[in-house]
Amino acid sequence: MQDAYPLNDAVRDYFGSDVSGELWTDIGRLQRQDYLTVMFGIVEYFSKHMDSGGRIIDPYAQREIQYATPGYAAAAALLFDVLGGARMLETAAKALTTSLRELVTKTCPVGTSNFFITMVVFAFEHLREHVSDEQVRFWKSEFAQLHWPHVHLPTINNWHIIALSGEQLRARIGLGPALTATEVDRYLAPHLELLTDYGMYVDPNGPMAYDLFTRKYLKLMLLNGYDGQFKEHLTEFLRRGDLTSLFLQGPTGEMPAGGRSSHHQWNEALQCFHFETAATQYALAGDLRAAGAFRRAAHLSLAAVRRWVRQSGELSIVKNWADPAARTGYEVYSHHSQYNLFTAYLLGVAYVHVDDTIEERACPAETGNHAIWIEPYFHKLFVNVRGNYVQVQTRGEPSYDPTGIVRIQHKGVFAPLGPSNGVPTKHGSGIAFAPAWRNPHRYINDNNPRRFTSERDIVSGGTVRMADLTDFHSVSIDAHVEQRKADKIVVQVEYRGTMGGVFLLKRVLTVTPEAVIVTDEAVGHVDSFTEEIPLLVFDGEHRVDVHFAEKRLDAALGQDRLAVYVLDSAPVQWSKHDPVAFRNGMLSFASYDTVGRTSSYLVYLYRAAEPVTDQRLIELGKE
Structure with missing residues (x-):
């Protein structure tokens, strides 16, 4: 990026000062395992809402909602990979099979195929060592039938980026006819106009949630081997974005309010992913002060999510305790199933990148x-x-x-x-x-x-x-x-x-x-x-x-x-x-x-x- 990063002075001043004596909020000593605990409560709850065909049926809408089923497949697959459990394996495999079939037959609920690929690839990677060779071959045959028109609903902005990210993920492990690197760059090029000097992505009307959301999928592309013509540009953009999010986070751990999908739990789950990956990257570079700040910010984010666990184990998807049937604070597209399971998937992606050897240090949200x-x-x-x-x-x-x-x-x-x-x-x-x-x-x-x-x-x-x-x-x-x-x-x-x-x-x-x-x-x-x-x-x-x-x-x-x-x-x-x-x-x-x-x-x-x-x-x- 050609222009200077606007927060250079703020970053330099903060990390150049001594804030070690400042008081922190007592959120307990969080560890990598705590991500799985929140995920398990969500997956266990929704396992009771899976129909015989492997679809997750929303308990309030009484139908399959958007990408709830692949979200379940991804979260349950990771939980089985780490914790085991025959029932977890059975339901994860069933949800993955159903999600792939919906992609192949173009029957993804309300045209949300763009969201499916990253989740089904994640599920496949965590299940393939635990199922039969025959099952793996069947899943690969389903992937092989997916061409760009199957997985990409023509659209703009964040929906486009998530589909490109899915193509990058499946290309890395050879799951079907994914886009070539040249094609990815061609589709990615127009989005560079929406990347700001702050490292933020401009979705229509500037919603804070979809800045972080879109950055997550751009970061997934880099973490999964993107080496195209915009690699250097995206690397700097995401470095800036991580720092901007670190300095905008509130002391309760929440992401800033504003715009579509604000106050949904997946907002803070996104922060967990960005902050954990940043912590690992800074630690690898030898900057343990910054790594510790990002680790603390990730824990504040996780604590913010955990605050909204319901007695039944899943989350209130928006930050209030109203009956989910009342849809208080919901968007038109918000539903109990897909946003619980999307949050679980995001926590799982964060979990994969956690380095528990990184010690917390003071972060800007509190100090x-x-x-x-x-x-x-x-x-x-x-x-x-x-x-x-x-x-x-x-x-x-x-x-x-x-x-x-x-x-x-x-x-x-x-x-x-x-x-x-x-x-x-x-x-x-x-x-x-x-x-x-x-x-x-x-x-x-x-x-x-x-x-x-x-x-x-x-x-x-x-x-x-x-x-x-x-x-x-x-x-x-x-x-x-x-x-x-x-x-x-x-x-x-x-x-x-x-x-x-x-x-x-x-x-x-x-x-x-x-x-x-x-x-x-x-x-x-x-x-x-x-x-x-x-x-x-x-x-x-x-x-x-x-x-x-x-x-x-x-x-x-x-x-x-x-x-x-x-x-x-x-x-x-x-x-x-x-x-x-x-x-x-x-x-x-x-x-x-x-x-x-x-x-x-x-x-x-x-x-x-x-x-x-x-x-x-x-x-x-x-x-």
């Missing part, structure tokens, strides 16, 4: 000190000061992300109280840490208020909510670090343009190891200024205990706690708003009006048996 603004395409700002972490969606997207602060996390606080994501405008109203204002032009009919989501709407006055502003192309956005010290980072985000009476909105974020202070100032013609504070109220199983006092609100889920304290001098009157379903359960928001056009408040996440005092919050606000 970092950086501010990173990912532009263009992704529109995300990240600030992390020693495990106190803020994610800002600087420019929202109507279907997935509001404009504003969408995530605040603190190491050791695992409940998504921060919250862990906002609510997009497609649900009626965007919800984020974001201000709202009323311009001087009154409603014609106050009984029929309008909300404004774009410049086109802001023509006749009314209330403008920053969280709803997702289509404001004439508004310029700038984010820059005002101050950076070992225990504090101050970032200013400025919005300039026509925003319903506001011409300049300045947001100053002051992040310390303990607190986040938000100061908003509006310049323009406004009658009133309001701050909106997101509130998790239900995680699908547990109600959040919420209390309001004069200048503060508190939320508690178990011993995980959130306190918000208004730093303005004037009295505060809180308003509460109706909750809506979102990724983590139900999210509401509270709001308060200010006297002028500026306001400051403090957000404090902590774990304790008792609430923190007002005086302590005031002290934190002065730091």
